[in-house]
Amino acid sequence: xxxxxxxxxxxxxxxxxxxxxxxxxxxxxxxxxxxxxxxxxxxxxxxxxxxxxxxxxxxxxxxxxxxxxxxxxxxxxxxxxxxxxxxxxxxxxxxxxxxxxxxxxxxxxxxxxxxxxxxxxxxxxxxxxxxxxxxxxxxxxxxxxxxxxxxxxxxxxxxxxxxxxxxxxxxxxxxxxxxxxxxxxxxxxxxxxxxxxxxxxxxxxxxxxxxxxxxxxxxxxxxxxxxxx
Amino acid sequence: xxxxxxxxxxxxxxxxxxxxxxxxxxxxxxxxxxxxxxxxxxxxxxxxxxxxxxxxxxxxxxxxxxxxxxxxxxxxxxxxxxxxxxxxxxxxxxxxxxxxxxxxxxxxxxxxxxxxxxxxxxxxxxxxxxxxxxxxxxxxxxxxxxxxxxxxxxxxxxxxxxxxxxxxxxxxxxxxxxxxxxxxxxxxxxxxxxxxxxxxxxxxxxxxxxxxxxxxxxxxxxxxxxxxx
DNA sequence: ATATAGTGTGTAATTTTTACACTAAGTAAT
DNA sequence: ATTACTTAGTGTAAAAATTACACACTATAT
Numbered sequence: 091x092x093x094x095x096x097x098x099x100x101x102x103x104x105x106x107x108x109x110x111x112x113x114x115x116x117x118x119x120x121x122x123x124x125x126x127x128x129x130x131x132x133x134x135x136x137x138x139x140x141x142x143x144x145x146x147x148x149x150x151x152x153x154x155x156x157x158x159x160x161x162x163x164x165x166x167x168x169x170x171x172x173x174x175x176x177x178x179x180x181x182x183x184x185x186x187x188x189x190x191x192x193x194x195x196x197x198x199x200x201x202x203x204x205x206x207x208x209x210x211x212x213x214x215x216x217x218x219x220x221x222x223x224x225x226x227x228x229x230x231x232x233x234x235x236x237x238x239x240x241x242x243x244x245x246x247x248x249x250x251x252x253x254x255x256x257x258x259x260x261x262x263x264x265x266x267x268x269x270x271x272x273x274x275x276x277x278x279x280x281x282x283x284x285x286x287x288x289x290x291x292x293x294x295x296x297x298x299x300x301x302x303x304x305x306x307x308x309x310x311x312x313x314x315x316x317x318x319x
Numbered sequence: 320x321x322x323x324x325x326x327x328x329x330x331x332x333x334x335x336x337x338x339x340x341x342x343x344x345x346x347x348x349x350x351x352x353x354x355x356x357x358x359x360x361x362x363x364x365x366x367x368x369x370x371x372x373x374x375x376x377x378x379x380x381x382x383x384x385x386x387x388x389x390x391x392x393x394x395x396x397x398x399x400x401x402x403x404x405x406x407x408x409x410x411x412x413x414x415x416x417x418x419x420x421x422x423x424x425x426x427x428x429x430x431x432x433x434x435x436x437x438x439x440x441x442x443x444x445x446x447x448x449x450x451x452x453x454x455x456x457x458x459x460x461x462x463x464x465x466x467x468x469x470x471x472x473x474x475x476x477x478x479x480x481x482x483x484x485x486x487x488x489x490x491x492x493x494x495x496x497x498x499x500x501x502x503x504x505x506x507x508x509x510x511x512x513x514x515x516x517x518x519x520x521x522x523x524x525x526x527x528x529x530x531x532x533x534x535x536x537x538x539x540x541x542x543x544x545x546x547x548x
Numbered sequence: 549a550t551a552t553a554g555t556g557t558g559t560a561a562t563t564t565t566t567a568c569a570c571t572a573a574g575t576a577a578t
Numbered sequence: 579a580t581t582a583c584t585t586a587g588t589g590t591a592a593a594a595a596t597t598a599c600a601c602a603c604t605a606t607a608t
Contacts, residue, residue, distance in 0.1 A: 102331060102400075102411055141409060145400040169398050169413050171331075171374040180370060182331055184398050255586075272588070273566070296584040297574040484554080501557070502597065525553045526604040
């Protein structure tokens, strides 16, 4: 049962917590392992860092292989390197979180061979995870909770045009608590980084809400002042 | 000139930004390298992670070898892994910051052979640093700037008993700006994690200030509520 | 006794945060 | 056309937090 993989002498890998938002739930992408150890378990997608890749490049590649998408927003957040975290040798792994809007169709073409399949699972109902991936996930969620209060990362989970209610929903899911509608709007608008569009939401069976867009230029200008939600 | 070190095929190291406060200035510990590459340059202390060490253990060891002290407060904050950051091969390094009070005498017994000497240098006047160590330092400072607003890390830079003025001084140095004395005191006392002692400062040629102690128990109790400076 | 240097304290003005509920607009069904 | 339904969109008052600001006190040194 104990087999030593040749490359597992001292390996450096990257694992990604890829958060996706489909308009209703916050989910993460997990893969079902096809190999020992932890065969048939759910795990965070990850891979070995290539010899000529930077760390960010490597994380990008992993996300690309997983979703077929480039340019996903992501950020490194913690290294996990307990000597026993991998049963077959020393594997130090660097965790990234990434954020993506779901509901398109192109996403999700998992390809690598070590995975049977990949699935978006709601964070409210996650299975047991392989290795120390639960710890990695926990820390990742903690990280975006903190980050969303200061950085405009919520927009990464939304389509380019979104309503204030959708935006609030994202905040509520990540922070794990309800927010007051009026106060939320007051505050988020006061930052001055949202551009109100002339367009309205479409295809809803009730009053359509105004659409907004995140104004990157404006944000860049105000950048000295950090947002503080 | 280009020599390939045998172990530099794919190496994982740790570098530490060790901040020290002597009551007046904020300094970091730098070593003067005795080896190529960057011989005679100043660099952050660092070392290779041992095969059976956890990452934190490894950082502890490095700090111990450098200072002779155990139990220094430290925290991992970022991994630097550009393929070209080390001229002789792929070295991925994990950065830690650490905080220590200076003015004792036991500190500083640098021993490793790759360093000529180690020195505390004020952060206001740092030399050019080897490798990408400037970037690592910058990010470390940024990190503690952020962290000091939410976590009680300032106390790590002070003796167990300290005055409010000393505490304010630490905040000012790290945040890089002057703070209002009355407002600072009001706020810091309102957190309820400082214990006022019956003792006064000694050996000053002016009115002696009251000494305080950081009340860890109390902080642990209030921990749910995060401090927000 | 006097000069010196840092300690320790209060208040008013301003800004930010919080709590809270109803009308307006559009769609769907009849 | 009316009605029922669902979400959008809005204001205000109270409370809390933040800011700006100056002087008398105390200990020591000479």
